[in-house]
Amino acid sequence: MDSLRIGLIGYGEVGRTFSAGLKPGAVWTGAWDLKFDDPAQRDEPLAHAMAQGIEACDGVASLCAQATLLISAVTASNTLAVAEAVAPHIRPGSVFLDLNSASPGTKQRAAALIDAAGAHYVEAGVMTSVPPYGIRVPMLLGGAHAARLQPVLAALGMEATVASEKLGIASATKMCRSVMIKGLEALVIESYTTARHHGVEDAMIATLQETFPSIDWHKQGSYFFSRVAQHGKRRAEEMREVAHTVREAGFEPFMAAAIAQKHDWMAAQTRAGLFADLGPNPPWQAFADRLLAARGPAANDETIE
Known part of the structure; x- marks a missing residue:
């Protein structure tokens, strides 16, 4: 792409992580987020953007006017809404990279809006948690x-692989993986907390360790509890897209719906x-103990018959 100029839509965890990784690329990078327009929330994200050398735009139209590569990194429920907001303003020939965790059908509807505006839609399935990898996720x-x-992203330091020319394949891969990963998170929270109540957590986890010896179940459990506690809302939105x-x-989608509810x-x-x-x-036991303490006296009196 000639005259690469990057516009980030969404300046949350993913947007900030990507902006930090892109900065050494010496390309113009701007951002827009709904929080920028909210007097009660805008001070922190605007200050963060300024400190990172990111131009905080005053609206999606301003961002679209300057960017040749737009990267959408919002919550799953806003995937289509962002495409609807961008479509009237995106520059013909620009590229719209959709990182959001949405179903193939949602991505296809978003693509139709962007393509009708004369721009080019590319879906992305982000295949694991962003923080450990940063821009190389x-x-x-x-x-x-x-x-x-793909080679443009590779030159920026991204670890991107083409899954298919057919729209929806990358998203389907991501969504099917999420049934397993987000489901495992939900299962661990329910299993560990229940085991903690009955005083069998050490014995239960020992059996997991024996069956799946390559996983540190205490460490993995702590990570799952912390990530869901921090990002449960976002994960629940993703699981509703998984249900779609x-x-x-x-x-x-019996399982996907239950996982969304747990998150x-x-x-x-x-x-x-x-x-x-x-x-x-904190260790997983700290989360479990808080959950157990919050149940009330009736639940605390339950015993195995």
Whole structure:
């Protein structure tokens, strides 16, 4: 791409991580986020953007006017809304890279809006958590323009692989993986907390260690609890998109719906301040103990018959 100028839509964890990785590339980088327009929330993200050398734009139209590569990194439920907001303003010939965790059907509807505006839509399936990898988080690209964009992203330091020219393949891969990963997170939270109540956590985890010896189940459990406590709302939104993916395959998403509910529940505990003072990197037992203490006296009196 000639005269590469990058516009980030969404300046949360993913947007900030990518902006930090892109900065050494010496290309203009701008950002826009709904929080920029909110007097109650804008001071911190605007200050962060300024400190990182990111131009905070005053609206999506301003960002689109300057960027040749737009990167959408918002919550799953806003995937289509962002495409609808961008479509009237995106410059013809620009590329719209959609990092959001959405179903193939949602990505296809977003692509139709961007392509109708004369720009080029490329889907991305982000295949693992962003923070450990930063800008080099593994991504699968999809769509008619994916192969042309891949070397541009590689030059910026991204770990992107073309999955298919067919739109939806990358997203389907991501969504099907999320059934397993987000499901495992939900299962660990439910299993570990219940085992903690009954006093069998050490014995239970020992059996997991024996069956799956390559996983440190205490360490992995702590990571799962902390990530869901921090990002449960976002993960629940992703799982509702996963449910759409399952429905698009002709099945009832029993598991995806239950996983979304569990993540939403954990997000509610966080909003209620249940984990507020746990400090950095708490063990899973600290989360479980807070959940157990919050149940009330009736639950605490339950025993195995």
